[in-house]
Amino acid sequence: MNAFDDPELQELADRLASPDPGLRRVAVLDLVDCPEPEAVTLLIQALRDPDPQVRQEAAKVVDEFESEDMADALIAALNDSDEVVRNAAAHALSDLKDPAAAKPLLAALEESRDPFVVAGILRALKSLREPAAREPALARLNAADPGVRREAVGLLGWLKEESNLPALIDRARDDDDAEVRRAAVGALVYAEPASVAEALRYVVGDPHWQVRAEAMNSIGKLHHQxxxxxxxxxxxxxxxxxxxxxxxxxxxxxxxxxxxxxxxxxxxxxxxxxxxxxxxxxxxxxxxxxxxxxxxxxxxxxxxxxxxxxxxxxxxxx
Missing domain, CATH: 1.25.10.10 (Leucine-rich Repeat Variant)
Incomplete structure (x- = not known):
């Protein structure tokens, strides 16, 4: 019995059920050209395929589809046993830019304790500029993992709220990770120059050259005379x-x-x-x-x- 009325979709479903992972990988690529909305169901199936290479291909083509269900599948893929799949899912989440994805992303952020997953969700929320993400991001500025702190800083910068400045300035001056400090300095460019002048003067003397370079860049963007x-x-x-x-x-x-x-x-x-x-x-x-x-x-x-x-x-x- 066929699961789909559309013959093209059914043919793709049959190939995705093949015991040959090579055929399944090609079927994933062909899904991109399928105009039927039900193709999303098959792509989500491919994201859960037992073969990591099939899952990799599925994660790479996600941005061709628009569906709230896709966010849930990608969040699940952040926990994949294969590193390439996890990285592809994190990248796809950040490119999703679907406002409907905010709710499942926030729910997953609340539940997750894995630093990679948390960082990937924060990165995805940044592109959405979701105001409800402010408090969860602030809470993760003191996370043990620097990758999580870096993504939290980036999200707060994109929200462009004046009330976030003290926390960003604190990270720019005092975080023990140079990449977090650099990201925080870059995030300050939405502020009024006078609000961040002291912090910029301080980080000009940072021991890491990338932080100093970012400070120069921010001063230029702010036109801080x-x-x-x-x-x-x-x-x-x-x-x-x-x-x-x-x-x-x-x-x-x-x-x-x-x-x-x-x-x-x-x-x-x-x-x-x-x-x-x-x-x-x-x-x-x-x-x-x-x-x-x-x-x-x-x-x-x-x-x-x-x-x-x-x-x-x-x-x-x-």
Whole structure:
């Protein structure tokens, strides 16, 4: 007896019931082209297949389907015995972006104690910007697992609520994991500059270069003018990536006081930093930028020369 009236769907169901896992994997891929709503039922079946490679394929194509039931199946897949399946399910959950998924995600978050599962659910809730996720995220800022704290920080940043700032600032300054601090610094960019200025000044001295670089990036995005001296100082950081982000931020502030520091960066041995400096000088487009831009027209890196020509056109138009 056939389970489906549609012949194409029934043929796919038969292949997914085959003892050959290779046929089942191909059937999963063919499900994507099936227009029938009932195809979701078969995809959920594939997510529970005994063969991990079939489950992997199913998790990878989930974003082609729209169904509240899919969230439940993916949450279950976060507990899969196969690491590739777990990672694929976590990625698919974050791409689901279905508001109807918020309720099962929150319910699963309440029940789960596995750090990987919790982190995956928080990541999925972030893309939904679900206000009800605020309290669960705040509660997990002190989780033992840094991956959970990092995802909680990211979710709180996306919610863009003023009341979340103290908790984010605390993580940016004092978390013992550099990746959590970096994520918290990046999450502060929705705030009024004055609200986070002190925290940004503090993390500019963070021992980890990625946190310092993120601080430069956040200062630039916030256009925090009072931080210009910090940015100028950061153009002498011992890590070129920090110097690069500082140069970008100075360009965003558009202040002529930053031109000499950018000029120094435009002569750096690292071409990525020279590009950032010339781009910033073009953004400022002040006459004092001209000598550095002129020199960069003969730079050995073609990308730097291209940017220099653009910066020169900005000067001409100013």
């Amino acid at each position: 009072d931080s210009l001296p910090l940015l100028i100082e950061a153009t002498r950081d011992n890590t070129w990536q920090v110097r690069e982000k500082a140069a970008d931020a100075i360009g965003k502030l558009g202040r002529v006081e930053g031109i000499p520091a950018l000029g120094e960066c435009s002569r750096d041995a690292m071409s990525n930093l020279r590009k950032a400096a010339i781009g910033a000088l073009g953004a400022i487009a002040h006459e004092q930028c001209r000598p550095y831009i002129q020199t960069a027209l003969d730079d050995p890196d073609p990308d730097v020369r291209k940017l220099a020509r653009w910066a020169q056109s900005k000067l001409s138009a100013a």
